[in-house]
Structures are given as structure tokens and as C-alpha cells.
Amino acid sequence: MQTPQDDLQFDYKYGFSKPENYSFKAEKGLNEEIVRNISKRKNEPAWMTEFRVKAYKIFLEKKMPDWGGDLSKINFDSYYYYIKPVKDRANAWTDLPDEIKDTYDKIGIPEAEKKFLSGVSAQYESEVVYESVTKLLTEQGVIFMDCDSGLKKHPEIFKKYFSTVIPPHDNKFAALNSAVWSGGSFVYVPKGVHVKLPLQAYFRINAQNVGQFERTLIIAEEGSYVHYIEGCTAPIYQTGEDSLHSAVVEIIVKKGARVRYTTVQNWSNNVYNLVTKRTRVEEKGFMEWIDCNIGSQLTMKYPSCYLMGDGARGEVLSIAFAGKGQHQDAGAKMFHFAPNTSSRIVSKSISKDGGRTSYRGLVQVRPGAKNSSVYVSCDALILDPQSRSDTYPYMKIKESDTNVQHEATVEKLGEEKIFYLMARGISKGEAEGMLVNGFIEPIAREIPLEYSIELNRLINLEMAGSVG
Amino acid sequence: MKFIHLNHEKNTDITLTEPGKYVAFMKNISGEFIFHMEAEKIDLEIYGVFDGKNQDDFRIHTVQHHAAPNSISNLLIKGVFDDESKFHYTGLVKIDKNAQGSHAYQKNQNLILSPAVFVESEPFLEIEANEVFCTHGSTTGKLNEDDIYYLRSRGISDGDSRKLLVDGFLDEILHKLKSEHNTTI
Numbered sequence: 001m002q003t004p005q006d007d008l009q010f011d012y013k014y015g016f017s018k019p020e021n022y023s024f025k026a027e028k029g030l031n032e033e034i035v036r037n038i039s040k041r042k043n044e045p046a047w048m049t050e051f052r053v054k055a056y057k058i059f060l061e062k063k064m065p066d067w068g069g070d071l072s073k074i075n076f077d078s079y080y081y082y083i084k085p086v087k088d089r090a091n092a093w094t095d096l097p098d099e100i101k102d103t104y105d106k107i108g109i110p111e112a113e114k115k116f117l118s119g120v121s122a123q124y125e126s127e128v129v130y131e132s133v134t135k136l137l138t139e140q141g142v143i144f145m146d147c148d149s150g151l152k153k154h155p156e157i158f159k160k161y162f163s164t165v166i167p168p169h170d171n172k173f174a175a176l177n178s179a180v181w182s183g184g185s186f187v188y189v190p191k192g193v194h195v196k197l198p199l200q201a202y203f204r205i206n207a208q209n210v211g212q213f214e215r216t217l218i219i220a221e222e223g224s225y226v227h228y229i230e231g232c233t234a235p236i237y238q239t240g241e242d243s244l245h246s247a248v249v250e251i252i253v254k255k256g257a258r259v260r261y262t263t264v265q266n267w268s269n270n271v272y273n274l275v276t277k278r279t280r281v282e283e284k285g286f287m288e289w290i291d292c293n294i295g296s297q298l299t300m301k302y303p304s305c306y307l308m309g310d311g312a313r314g315e316v317l318s319i320a321f322a323g324k325g326q327h328q329d330a331g332a333k334m335f336h337f338a339p340n341t342s343s344r345i346v347s348k349s350i351s352k353d354g355g356r357t358s359y360r361g362l363v364q365v366r367p368g369a370k371n372s373s374v375y376v377s378c379d380a381l382i383l384d385p386q387s388r389s390d391t392y393p394y395m396k397i398k399e400s401d402t403n404v405q406h407e408a409t410v411e412k413l414g415e416e417k418i419f420y421l422m423a424r425g426i427s428k429g430e431a432e433g434m435l436v437n438g439f440i441e442p443i444a445r446e447i448p449l450e451y452s453i454e455l456n457r458l459i460n461l462e463m464a465g466s467v468g
Numbered sequence: 469m470k471f472i473h474l475n476h477e478k479n480t481d482i483t484l485t486e487p488g489k490y491v492a493f494m495k496n497i498s499g500e501f502i503f504h505m506e507a508e509k510i511d512l513e514i515y516g517v518f519d520g521k522n523q524d525d526f527r528i529h530t531v532q533h534h535a536a537p538n539s540i541s542n543l544l545i546k547g548v549f550d551d552e553s554k555f556h557y558t559g560l561v562k563i564d565k566n567a568q569g570s571h572a573y574q575k576n577q578n579l580i581l582s583p584a585v586f587v588e589s590e591p592f593l594e595i596e597a598n599e600v601f602c603t604h605g606s607t608t609g610k611l612n613e614d615d616i617y618y619l620r621s622r623g624i625s626d627g628d629s630r631k632l633l634v635d636g637f638l639d640e641i642l643h644k645l646k647s648e649h650n651t652t653i
Contacts (some may be wrong), residue, residue, distance in 0.1 A: 250517060255599075340607045359487040367583070379584050380595070380600040382597075382600070383598065384594060384598055385565065385597060385598050385599075386570070387598060388594075388595065388596045389593070389595045390592070390593060390594045390595070391591075391592060391593040391604070392590075392592050393590065393591060393592075393606070394590050395587075395588065395589045395590065395606060395608065396586075396587075396588050397578075397580070397586070397587045397588070397589075397608050398585075398586050399580075399583065400580040400581065400583045400585055400610055400611070401583070401610055402580075402581055402608070402609060403607075403608075403610070404606070404607065404608040404609060405605075405606070405607050405609075405611040406589075406591070406604075406605060406606040406607070407603065407604070407605040407606075408591075408593060408602075408603065408605070409601075409602065409603045410593060410600065410601075410603075411600065411601050411602070412598045412600070
């Protein structure tokens, strides 16, 4: 028997909260007037105002999902739906208010910027406050800005694709996001352009009870390539009140294009993380989702690929870690609509100290998706008797010329391996950390080095209460 | 060894309270087949064979519920589906908190022979103990063209090759029952 370790007493590295200093704060709760007000304050065109109002009505009609995690404690009237952090957008790092800079310094944004000259867009509260796009990107015709600016500066592209992959009708939280969305990224990569360095954006929730509803829209034209990275850390609040993060991410991968979307999600343990992410993949396009969920109290997120064109490919690599009081309900969805399409889902999950991980996945092979193939592999580690792991795969196959494979294992850490490492003078906690890091390594090696180092450290922290 | 032919059982919500070896078998049937394992040292094997033709529509649900420690359950369901047949499988391996030392296996393999077939496979796991080993697997696909090519290169006709491969696929279970448990269906 493995002895469960004590509750982790380390200080949450990113658990700091700054005094609130906002130029405009909406009232708590949601009604049609607030929705119209958000649109008015953003000076949006009439079609967007109408879209928001329509989405709000759909949100009211839609039922809460009755599957997955426990959503019964969510009280939609207790959140703020729109907060504008500073009066004007900062153009340079030095223009940012000190407290915001300080917060970012602790997460390491300046280093990130130095290392990746590609561009940094950091979201503090509901709007992007700092944004720098290198000359190179602009010269290549790449658009990378916050979604609100995208709507104003590139209305033709924006309107053509917005909400085409995830309509408000999709689910209650997509409808909510459609009604009150704010911030997020707008990325447009022209035909044949390869963006060599990853584009990155950080999201943080700071004011208590702020719902963050960012909206991201990525369009990769024919033969283009882009890697987008989203990293989240959020402060812990003393009051123990919860907050809500409900994003919508829409991606369009055109013929022969490739998009990679990496997420390192480390929200503090009072956040509900309910996110809808979906890609439409056209002929010979390739979409890769790399999804790491470490934080939040409840995550429900299933990045999906609609493989619409001949030879389209989709991939989801997913890591979930659930500690005390956490439930990670994560997975993937793959829809095969066209011939010669292939998909791969690899999921690794770890539950500890009473945490619960659930893999939930859907694979559909539609009639006509000839010569298609699906591979799904889920591995789960349960580290102590209090924890739980579930696997819920759904496979619906309506085509004979296909090959669908699914496999899953659930087990504990090998005692012999721990014994071997301990016999070499390594402490039990360190040995467990090494084994868990080895377990997720096949996915961790796919993400950029500094993120995988951060992930590695987070796992060691969670496992042993100390970093290396 | 106790043999349970599920096609002949009126009640298929079965509670096992004695240790020992159990083998359950089903063929071309719809229904819910639930096994509660409430004793230690139970070794349960569950086999299913499905041979769907015409408008056959099989819907089955299996539960391997480990309510006591140190038991083993092993499920294997194989199906071949032709014409406009349908197969809907939902399976659950449930391991309770106190059922430490459980081993549970769940496997569903399907062959599709016609474009009008519909197969749905939902093998679920709910694990609340940590000293366990559980795996499940599900494969759905067509006959391997390389296998057919091999047989044809040995002078066997296309039709006979396909029949041989399909029979071999289903025979795995019948062979197991005969060789390991000396049971003929």
C-alpha cells in the first residue's frame, strides 16, 4: 500500500491578488440591458449587438448540461460579466500600470517575450491590455490582435468566420460566451505563410467573481502554419468564492494548412473552467490540440475537430491532473465527414488526494468517410485510495471502410519502480514525481521547452511540495 | 467452474457471492447483463458472440461491478455485422472504493462487412480504488486486405478467404470455451 502524502502546504506560486483598479465595472448578474450595454461600451456594429442579444436569449433557453461535472453550485447572478481594466490600450511594456506589470513579472512574461519575439498579447481581466506584434508578422500579412480590435479593424474577415464553427446554439456556455464575450485573440494567417515562432497569449482572472469570457478566432489560409499558445495562471482568493471562465475558441484550417494550439491551464482551485473549442479542418489540413489541465475546481473541455475535407487530420494530446477538490472532465471529439481522414487522441490523466479525472471522448465516422482511421489511447494513474478515474469513450461508426481503435488503462504507480529509485537514494516524493513526469513525457515533449519545464515543475510541486 | 448461458437465464442481473470461477456466454441477444461481484477471489469471464445480418438490431449493456476486493473479471465481445445490421454496445467497469486488488478487462471487437452497418461502442470505466489494474479496448473495422491477399495467393477464392477470416474471428471465443473450459456451445 502506498501511503498518501499530507495535504500540500506549499504557497501557490501565482496566488497573489492585486488591488482592483478598473475604469468601468458592470453590475453583477446578467440581463438583456447589460448585454446591450457591453456592446454599446465597446462601440460595436449593430449586427454584433443583435448577435449578443439573440445569444443571450438562447442562453436562457438552454439547459445546464446534466452530465460531466457538478455544476449545481454555479449561480449566474453572482458574476460580473464585463470589466474594462485600464482606460486605454498600452502600446509598450513600460506604459503598463505597475501592479499589472508586477503580476506579469511573476508569471514570467518579459522572459517569454524575449525568448519568443513573435508577439505577446497578455489579457488582464476582460480586455487585452498589452500587445506587441513584431514587424515581421505585419510584413507577412499576419493579423494578431485582440478579438475586439479584430471586429473593428478587419470586419470583413471577422464577420465571414465568426460563430461559423461554434454557433450560440451549441451549448449553454457557448451561448453565454456569445452574449458577453470580451477579449481573446484574433489571428489571421494568409495563404502560404509559415509563422515560425509561436504566438502566445496569457489569460488571468483578477477581480473577485469576474467571469472571463474570451473569444478566440484563428483562420489559417491555404498552406499556412501557425502555433498558438495559451497559458493560464490565476490568483487564489481568501474568501473561497468561485469564478467562472467560459471561453469559445474557433479555428478554421484551410486546405493543406496546419494549426497547433497549445494550452497550459493552471487556474486556481475556485475557477469553473467551461470551455468550447472546435476546429473545422478542410482538405489535407492538420489540426493539433495540445491541452494540459492542471488547475481549476472543475474543467469541462473537449477540443474537437470536424474533419470536413478529403485527407484532413486531427490530433488531441491531453494531460489532466486532479488534486484535492478538483475534477478534470476533459477529452476530445473527432468527426470524420470525408474520405481518407485520420484522427488520434492520446490522453494521460493523474488523480491524487481525492481528485477525480474523467476522460470523455466522442468519435464519429460518418457514411462516406472511406479509408478513415481513428486511434484513441487513454492512460490513467490513480495515486491513492481517495481518488477516482473514469473513462467515457463514445464511438459511433456508420462506415464500413474504416479502422477504429480505442484502448485505455487505469493503474497505480509501480511499486517496484519506486523501490528501485529509492534504492538509488531518491526520496519517495521525488521518485513519484519522476515517475509521473515520465508518464506524461510523451505529451510534454510536444510543447515548447519553457512550458514543459513549467509543467514539470508544477507536477513536482503537486507531488512532493517542493521543486527539484 | 460455473457456466452461465445468458441466452437461457431469465434474470440477467446477477450477484455473485461465492469465490470461484464463473464463465458467462451470450450470443445474438439484446439486453442488460449485470454482474455484481460481492466476494473476494471471484474469477469471472464474460463472452459474447454476435453475427448480425439483414435488419438485426442488437443492443446490449454489460456491467462488471467489483464490490469486493481481489476479484478478476474479463469481458470479450466479438461481433461481425453484415447487410443493414446494427450493434449498440455500452459497457461499464465499476470498481468500488473498497474493491482494492481488482483486475478488470473489457474488450469489444467488431468487423463491419457492409456499408449500411451501424456500430456504436461505449466501453466505460469508473474506478474509485487505486490498487487496481483495468484495461479496455475497442476496435471496429473491416477485414484486413493483406490477410485476404495472402489467402488468395495460396489459391483460395475471394469469397472463401473472407469466410475463413470471419469464421476465424468469431471462433476465437468458441475455441476458448472448448479448450480452456471444456464447454461446447
